Amino acid sequence: MRGIGEAARASGLSVSALRFYDSAGVLVPAAVDPLTGYRRYTGEQIRAARLIAGLRRVGMPVAEIAQVVRDLSDPFSVRVRLDGHLARLEAGLADARRELLRLHTLLDLEEKLMTRITLPATALSAALDAVLFAAVGATDPLPAGVLVETGDGDVTLVATDRYRIAVATAPATVEGSAARLFLPLTLAEDLRGLGGGDVTVDLTADRVAAQAGDRTVEGKPLDLDFPDWRRLIGPGPESRRVTVDVAELRGLLDGAPVIDREHEGRAYPVSVLAVDPAGSVRFAGADEWAADDGAHVAVNREFLLEALDAGGAGQLVLELDGPVRPLAVRPVGGESHFSLLMPVRH
Template sequence: MRSIGETAQASGLSVSALRFYDRGGVLVPAMVDPGNGYRWYSEPQVDQARLVAGLRRVGMPVAGIVAVLGADRVAAHQLVDAHLRRLEDGLADARRELSRIHALLDTQENPMTTVTLSRAVLAAALDSVRFAVGSDPELPMLAGVLVDAEADGVTVVATDRYRMAIHREPATVDGPATRLIAPVSWVDRLRDHPGRHEQVILHLDRVEIGAAGDGWTIKDTPLAYDYPDYRRAIQARTTDGSPRCAPVDAAALRARVGGAPRVVHRHEGVDHELTVLAIGAAGGIDVVGAQEWRAGQDRHVAVNREFLLEALSAGGEGQLVLELDGPIRPLAIRRPADDRAYSLLMPVKP
């Protein structure tokens, strides 16, 4: 048996920490002297104290430590691995946030970033994401298009939480990496501006976003909000296995969706029309009705019908590729052999 001081020295936990874990029922000493209240720990408990000390050093909360101590070997390893994944996710988030902070610090010294690219390319990028801009007044950060300029190009993103559209194009970028939310009114003015066969320069800073061409300028004030991290959606799409892919003719699929059986889903008291998709035996896309959907949920993906039609239209004419990865994964729509632009539609459960 070891005293509390000896256990502290052997485990790396302080005496006060051992007393804390005793009071919390995490690591109760094997014996407490009834006369003087001294705590005594067995050798297995010293090993447990070392384990507690290590788990605390890596930031595991007390509830997690209790779960590890009470688990068998296999389950304990699983709990530790799950905590490691949380730490890795947190580190990735911290790196992204620190990158944004570095960009803000750079912006204080060099307040302007310019992006030069063809106006036809820029307009096409904005056209491909405009349909996904949010309109919920309680989510004002989604009422615009994110313009994310990095060293080798620019990415535009729009989302309303139920769908997301992403388009990246190479461009000449001068200045620090920056992210701004362009008001949808600025986006629409730029899309509607006549003539697309010229170079356009985007001027990006915290107080103004502008686009300038030959004899014209369109300016506005960026929305002063933080935008959701769209990179998580990209990471989840590219790292969680290989989805099933089916080539489709955009016009033909739009026609089939328009004439498909009506599937209605009630959400929060409102009826929404859905389209239910599956990859058929021949590798094409099947559009099925409500009965087939409920009978084979694991083989189908249900999405908002209007959102699907808008995403197909934004994808352009000709061939598209639909990526399906089960009933709970987003449906991805992109052009063949072109991963610069795609849309993600959140699935609906029956």
């Protein structure tokens, strides 16, 4: 048998390492002098120590090294464990390469003051469908378009024509600096028409470039400040939230009184939405609207229909804060998209 110093030289492990593997139960010496504590190793243990030294160099965890040592009498099992560790190392190297590539990309984006958004084309199209209806009729001072804001792991789209506002948020991978750009309506519509798969959208202060497969869209954002839309979206202290079935509400709306109004030389129909004490929704007439009792809100009828279309089928939540605050149309069980309709004053 060999002493610990000789075993260290023969195996490539240091004396302290041999002591560590002894205390860890990985390689217990064949004999220990009870008076001096001197450790002695057999030829088989030297072979095991050489294997331990190699496994240590490739980063195998101590618990797995111990199992390899226990399996030395079964070479097949040892080889299986070695192959498994190699597979983990290769997977870890692939992950490291991807992460380093991502960091290089992030540095490139920050140097160019660019933001990159990646998300499924279906998610981008759905978010645009939920807001574009509110931008179509926009005129000065805010032209027709869509605000794009990036967040931590999502992108928010906002559109308004001053009489209504629509907001939609979609999960996305966001790299680079935070972005807040106002896209012209034509560019937003082109983005909605991109094909399937994932869409990558690169944003800078003077350029928008999107790609999905072999299809590309490019354009320029508008140089203007979008209003602070967030101050409008929170519910008021007295808001009433009512869950409605879209089909039933449409049926009520078809038979509801229509009040004609005119604004800036344009005629439009008005519907007066009210909530009874029992919580049921109905449409009121002109007399109740004139009473201004705070239990209703009057909105442009066509705007309401478009908000219901954007909200989707099934159920929606209507949020009423009285006749002077917007009517909110929100999805049930989430805030991924919603619309606000400005009230029409009597």
